[in-house]
Amino acid sequence: MLKSIKISNFKSINEEIELSFEPAIKKELDEYYFTEDNLLKMALIYGPNASGKTNIIKAIDFLKNFIFNPPKDKEEKIKLTPFKFTDTPKDISKFVLEFIEDNFSFIYEIHISDNQIIYENLKSKNLSLSKPRYADVFIRAKEIKWGSKIKIKTQEKDILKLNTLPNISLLSAYLRVNLEIIEIEKVFSFFKKILPAIYPTTDLLGFVLEKLEKQEIKKEEIIKVLKNADFAIDDFDIEEKEPEIEFLEFLKNIGKEEFNNFKKIEIIFKHLQKYQLEFKEESLGTQRFYQLAAILVIVFKNSYIIPIDEIESSLHPDLLKFFILIFLSNSKNSQLILTTHTRELLFEKDILRKDVIWFCEKKEDLSTDLFSLSDFSEVRDNTSIYNYYKYGKFGAIPNIKNFLGIFDEKK
Secondary structure, three states, X not given: OEEEEEEEOEOOEOOOEEEEOOOOOOOOOHHHHEOOOOOEOEEEEEOOOOOOHHHHHHHHHHHHHHHHOOOOOOOXXXXXXXXXXXXXXXXXXXXXXXXXXXXXXXXXXXXXXXXXXXXXXXEEEEOOOOOOOOEEEEEEOOOEEEOOOOOOOHHHHHHHHHHOOOOOOHHHHHOOOOOOOHHHHHHHHHHOOEOOOXXXXXXXXXXXXXXXXXXXOOHHHHHHHHHHOOOOEEEEEEEEEOOOHHHHHHHHHOOOHHHHHOOEEEEEEEEOOOEEEEHHHOOHHHHHHHHHHHHHHHHHHOOOEEEEOOOOOOOOHHHHHHHHHXXXXXXXXXXXXXXXXXXXXXXXXXOOOHHHEEEEEEOOOOOEEEEEHHHOOOOOOOOOHHHHHHOOOOOOOOOOOOOOOOOOOOO
């Protein structure tokens, strides 16, 4: 599970920020909030538009994609956007991940420019030992150095070195060769648990359908969540239909060889046992929550890290609260990274720990700052977190100017 991520010089993020899942306050709602590794299950990030909330999620998405889908050759540029609002731009972005996987703790650090890896380091410690200490698995700077306890032959080092292009990570190179280093295998096990980020426009229908077909989740489980969320959906069917001729012609014209085998998938929801609506006929909230309900079922059964941007999109505040409560009450070893504008949640002191609430704001140079509610010592048990945030005592709200006479040419 994720302990923390540090990010610098990535999109709106200039100086290093850190998002942490390590508890920062006394025991509070422990039975709902802690994974088996004693890490928090959730981070809830508030902040105005353009403050950088989404870029935190994009940084996590970027790092995973960079490892699993690296540049194909040494000439390909790395698709990286450093901080731009400065007269002295830096060309190196830095990421540090600390995480736990299978009773090992890891620190992975990588420094990236647009055409090469400047520095890469992986440390690990075995938590089953009485006095575990971090030791290098590898360090990559001008050359690659392996930790003294890593079992790797000289020939294997040479093969891996040949595959480690200047613009790809050593982890990416490892995937290209036939090696098995226990520590690195655990690192990949962790990264595979990070699901692609979910944005308000993300279409999860194909993802949900695949999970249903593989029987990783059951239709009845999704229906149960939908019913408890008051959607009055009794059942749904997934039907294959012949697509329109015009669409098949379009596929043919753009060179899609599989156009003859293309099938159109329709989801049909059943209401009151007899009335039917196609997915596209349902409200945006129903469409959104059907997909999120499947995510909830998935995290009950497996360990995943799921970044969701603007979780409240198309959802009533009570439905968002319901989503969070289901997750906290039923998940065991999954983590949510959520961004939101829903201030009503801040009333819910009986279900939200202070150290899961984060604030993101724009600094004077338009860069992103990130800090936790637990950093504010003046916040007591009887403090109205909602009012403190609403009236700007935490910052991280829009600095809206006077609206009167905004179009008056004399002003």
